[in-house]
Amino acid sequence: MKTTRTAIGIDFGGTTIKSAVVKEGRILAHGEPIDTEAHTNAKSLIDEILHVITTLRGLHPEVAAIGVGLPGFVDSVNGIVHELTNVAGWDEVPLRAILAERTGLPAIIENDAKAMAYGEWKYGAAQNGRYVICITLGTGVGGALILDGRLYRGAQLAAGEIGHASIDYRGVPGPYGDRGGLEEYVGNQQIAERAAQMYRDAGHEVPLEKCTPLDLEHAARNGDPVALAMWDRVGAEIGCALVNAIWILNPDAIVIGGGVAKAGDLLFEPILRIIRLRTDPLFHENLRIVPAALGNEAGIIGCATLAAEAAEGQ
Amino acid sequence: MKTTRTAIGIDFGGTTIKSAVVKEGRILAHGEPIDTEAHTNAKSLIDEILHVITTLRGLHPEVAAIGVGLPGFVDSVNGIVHELTNVAGWDEVPLRAILAERTGLPAIIENDAKAMAYGEWKYGAAQNGRYVICITLGTGVGGALILDGRLYRGAQLAAGEIGHASIDYRGVPGPYGDRGGLEEYVGNQQIAERAAQMYRDAGHEVPLEKCTPLDLEHAARNGDPVALAMWDRVGAEIGCALVNAIWILNPDAIVIGGGVAKAGDLLFEPILRIIRLRTDPLFHENLRIVPAALGNEAGIIGCATLAAEAAEGQ
Numbered sequence: 001m002k003t004t005r006t007a008i009g010i011d012f013g014g015t016t017i018k019s020a021v022v023k024e025g026r027i028l029a030h031g032e033p034i035d036t037e038a039h040t041n042a043k044s045l046i047d048e049i050l051h052v053i054t055t056l057r058g059l060h061p062e063v064a065a066i067g068v069g070l071p072g073f074v075d076s077v078n079g080i081v082h083e084l085t086n087v088a089g090w091d092e093v094p095l096r097a098i099l100a101e102r103t104g105l106p107a108i109i110e111n112d113a114k115a116m117a118y119g120e121w122k123y124g125a126a127q128n129g130r131y132v133i134c135i136t137l138g139t140g141v142g143g144a145l146i147l148d149g150r151l152y153r154g155a156q157l158a159a160g161e162i163g164h165a166s167i168d169y170r171g172v173p174g175p176y177g178d179r180g181g182l183e184e185y186v187g188n189q190q191i192a193e194r195a196a197q198m199y200r201d202a203g204h205e206v207p208l209e210k211c212t213p214l215d216l217e218h219a220a221r222n223g224d225p226v227a228l229a230m231w232d233r234v235g236a237e238i239g240c241a242l243v244n245a246i247w248i249l250n251p252d253a254i255v256i257g258g259g260v261a262k263a264g265d266l267l268f269e270p271i272l273r274i275i276r277l278r279t280d281p282l283f284h285e286n287l288r289i290v291p292a293a294l295g296n297e298a299g300i301i302g303c304a305t306l307a308a309e310a311a312e313g314q
Numbered sequence: 315m316k317t318t319r320t321a322i323g324i325d326f327g328g329t330t331i332k333s334a335v336v337k338e339g340r341i342l343a344h345g346e347p348i349d350t351e352a353h354t355n356a357k358s359l360i361d362e363i364l365h366v367i368t369t370l371r372g373l374h375p376e377v378a379a380i381g382v383g384l385p386g387f388v389d390s391v392n393g394i395v396h397e398l399t400n401v402a403g404w405d406e407v408p409l410r411a412i413l414a415e416r417t418g419l420p421a422i423i424e425n426d427a428k429a430m431a432y433g434e435w436k437y438g439a440a441q442n443g444r445y446v447i448c449i450t451l452g453t454g455v456g457g458a459l460i461l462d463g464r465l466y467r468g469a470q471l472a473a474g475e476i477g478h479a480s481i482d483y484r485g486v487p488g489p490y491g492d493r494g495g496l497e498e499y500v501g502n503q504q505i506a507e508r509a510a511q512m513y514r515d516a517g518h519e520v521p522l523e524k525c526t527p528l529d530l531e532h533a534a535r536n537g538d539p540v541a542l543a544m545w546d547r548v549g550a551e552i553g554c555a556l557v558n559a560i561w562i563l564n565p566d567a568i569v570i571g572g573g574v575a576k577a578g579d580l581l582f583e584p585i586l587r588i589i590r591l592r593t594d595p596l597f598h599e600n601l602r603i604v605p606a607a608l609g610n611e612a613g614i615i616g617c618a619t620l621a622a623e624a625a626e627g628q
Contacts, residue, residue: 073596082596131469143562147461154564155445156596161561166592167483169554178557178592240483243492244558247475248457250468278480278492282387282396282470 002122003312007065008056009304010049011112011296012036014071014086014139017045019052020297021060022304025123027297029059041089050102057103066099066107067307069115069299071142076110076157085140106311112299113142113160114151116292119302120255121146124293129253133245135162135238136292137260141183147249151306163187167240182241186234186260188213195230202226217263231263235270242271243278250283257292264291316436317626321379322370323618324363325426325610326350328385328400328453331359333366334611335374336618339437341611343373355403364416371417380413380421381621383429383613385456390424390471399454420625426613427456427474428465430606433616434569435460438607443567447559449476450606451552451574455497461563465620477501481554496555500548500574502527509544516540531577545577549584556585557592564597571606578605 006023008031019031031052039045049068057063072084079096099107110118117126117134126132132146141163145152153159163183164176171180184190192211199206204226219227242254261267268289275284294301320337322345333345345366353359363382371377386398393410413421424432431440431448440446446460455477459466466473477497478490485494498504506525513520518540533541556568575581582603589598608615 073594131473145562147466148464150462152461152563155566155600156564158594158596159562159564161564164561164593165558166554167480169481169551176592176594178561237483240480244479245562247478247492248459248473248559248562249466250470250473250475252469278490279478280387280472280490282472286469 003305003308005064005308005312006060006062007067007304007308007311008053008063009115009300009302009307010066010068011115011299011303012068012070012084013112017049018296018300019049019056020300020304021056021063022301022308025119025301025305027300029056031056036087042093046095046098050099053103064105065304065307065311066103066105067115067303067305068095068099068107068109069112069303070095070109071112073158074109074111076108076114076153079107079109081109106307108303108307108310110303110306111144111158111160114144114153115302115306116142116257116298117144117146117160117255117302118151118306119294119298119300120257120292121151122305123301124298125255125290126253129251129288131249131251132253132255133162133242133249133251134160134255134257134292135242137186137238137256137258139188141187142258145249162241162245165241165244167237167244182237185237188259191216191230191234191260194233195226198226198230213260213263217266220263220266228266231266232270234260235267236274238267239271239274240278243275246275246279246283246287252286253288253290255290255292257298261291317619317622319378319622319626320374320376321381321618321622321625322367322377323429323614323616323621324366324380324382325429325613325617326382326384326398327426331363332610332614333363333370334614334618335370335377336615336622339433339615339619341614343370345370350401356407360409360412364413367417378419379618379621379625380417380419381429381617381619382409382413382421382423383426383617384409384423385426387472388423388425390422390428390467393421393423395423420621422617422621422624424617424620425458425472425474428458428467429616429620430456430571430612431458431460431474431569431616432465432620433608433612433614434571434606435465436619437615438612439569439604440567443565443602445563445565446567446569447476447556447563447565448474448569448571448606449552449556450572451500451570452572453502455501456572459563476555476559479555479558481551481558496551499551502573505530505544505548505574508547509540512540512544527574527577531580534577534580542580545580546584548574549581550588552581553585553588554592557589560589560593560597560601566600567602567604569604569606571609571612575605
């Protein structure tokens with residue numbers, strides 16, 4: 001069942017806050033982007049978000065709800081931001097109540113990976129999936145789950161952190177006392193550092209800033225053996241993390257998004273190989289593994305849709 | 315909501331088939347155990363199961379449904395046993411239809427780990443949990459999930475295989491092309507072999523058959539350093555597998571059952587230590603990690619309850 005209501009979706013990133021008016025999965029108008037790093041506290045950022053909301057409502061007075069996706073631990077039930085990754089000054093902010101009070105509209109807030117997954121599930125690559133694992137590859141590795149045809153949040157609403165799940169219990173230390181978390185291998189910075197080291201081992205000096213996923217994709221497409229080996233390794237590591245989630249969740253679809261995923265077959269081929277190699281056919285024969293379809297707009301569309309549905313349910 | 319109907323639960327094991335009449339989580343009468351290994355085909359085993367059912371119905375004519383838990387991949391929706399672990403001759407057997415036709419009662423079939431988890435959730439250690447991971451430690455390592463207050467089965471009804479989820483992507487090879495699966499470290503046979511090796515490394519020759527979980531528990535309680543180190547290692551490995559599931563599922567309870575779990579604090583202490591060490595407090599502060607409460611009867615109670623509820627829903 002899909003809502004026909006119009007809502008504003010706001011994708012709160014560590015560098016930029018993007019927004020748009022959304023109806024039935026389509027963007028009707030974009031808001032002016034906000035520079036996150038130009039603000040040192042929550043209050044001034046919220047004021048600027050409210051300014052963008054006012055402008056968008058001027059263009060689309062039919063807007064019936066506001067949805068915000070945020071990078072961090074979010075209490076979506078009580079509407080409180082516990083803390084944000086890489087954005088200071090956001091400790092226990094009751095953002096939903098603030099937005100509702102200042103706009104007079106119903107609002108929801110959600111973790112950004114969950115918002116993206118919801119967008120891809122309702123209008124993107126995971127439509128018709130009932131058991132979907134979404135993973136987004138970037139500076140960090142985010143994840144979210146659609147289970148039994150619903151967004152799955154877990155006991156503290158914090159589920160889906162496949163980036164912290166480990167592929168090697170004696171592996172690279174992570175920020176939570178964990179070891180071998182996928183993010184410690186395939187985050188953008190980690191990929192760059194490992195590629196630079198592989199180039200050094202091969203007798204080449206390639207500066208770190210020339211080892212972005214995009215650089216490595218171009219190099220691999222030109223036959224560079226180090227870049228090819230790097231993608232094979234990164235894909236296999238992501239595949240191993242997904243294998244664990246597959247044995248536990250038996251999904252029917254996996255959606256892979258984020259900057260790193262743009263490498264396409266360079267990444268998907270080793271992921272598929274590892275999954276076919278390391279799971280029973282019952283678990284992979286009918287499993288679709290697909291790139292995200294909504295690109296940078298998945299988060300906006302997802303949280304706008306969550307907001308529109310919540311408003312409809314009221 | 316709990317059913318008040320009476321049902322027969324049948325726990326199909328690789329060596330013994332146990333059965334009982336169950337009402338509201340309590341055993342009213344036990345059936346005669348059946349020696350699984352005395353039968354070489356499905357037909358003669360089914361005949362003997364039907365004989366036990368007839369006897370139990372003679373004692374309790376109010377029996378309203380039959381539930382069977384089986385060790386292997388089970389299609390619980392269509393009532394078909396795909397294949398059983400360690401029991402030959404059970405390929406694509408339409409067991410539910412056979413039982414329903416021969417008894418005139420509604421029947422359900424389910425994977426044994428899922429049946430155990432259901433029993434523990436409805437009447438045992440996981441009551442009041444809404445997001446529960448159940449793990450059973452024995453010859454193999456079984457698992458099952460209660461998510462959002464429902465038994466979670468996944469796309470092919472095969473979810474919960476935490477025993478095949480890997481703790482080390484370059485680790486011990488498993489039966490499905492997988493590497494580092496938990497079962498390859500903490501299955502009964504693997505524990506015995508590793509303990510015997512640790513004894514050898516320490517200059518002692520202890521035969522394999524004296525390295526059962528029970529032997530190792532007694533030795534550890536007597537201060538044997540090899541046995542103590544073995545339990546610490548086994549607990550840490552189980553803890554690492556659970557850490558992965560915790561990051562992904564954010565559960566509110568974990569139930570640990572099966573023979574190995576009887577080691578109590580020897581096992582639970584390192585499991586808890588690893589979970590506290592390797593997850594964010596949000597994920598472990600309100601997480602209960604408890605031993606199974608229904609012992610060997612969890613499976614019988616679970617599948618009887620599933621059967622009674624299904625009959626009530628009809």
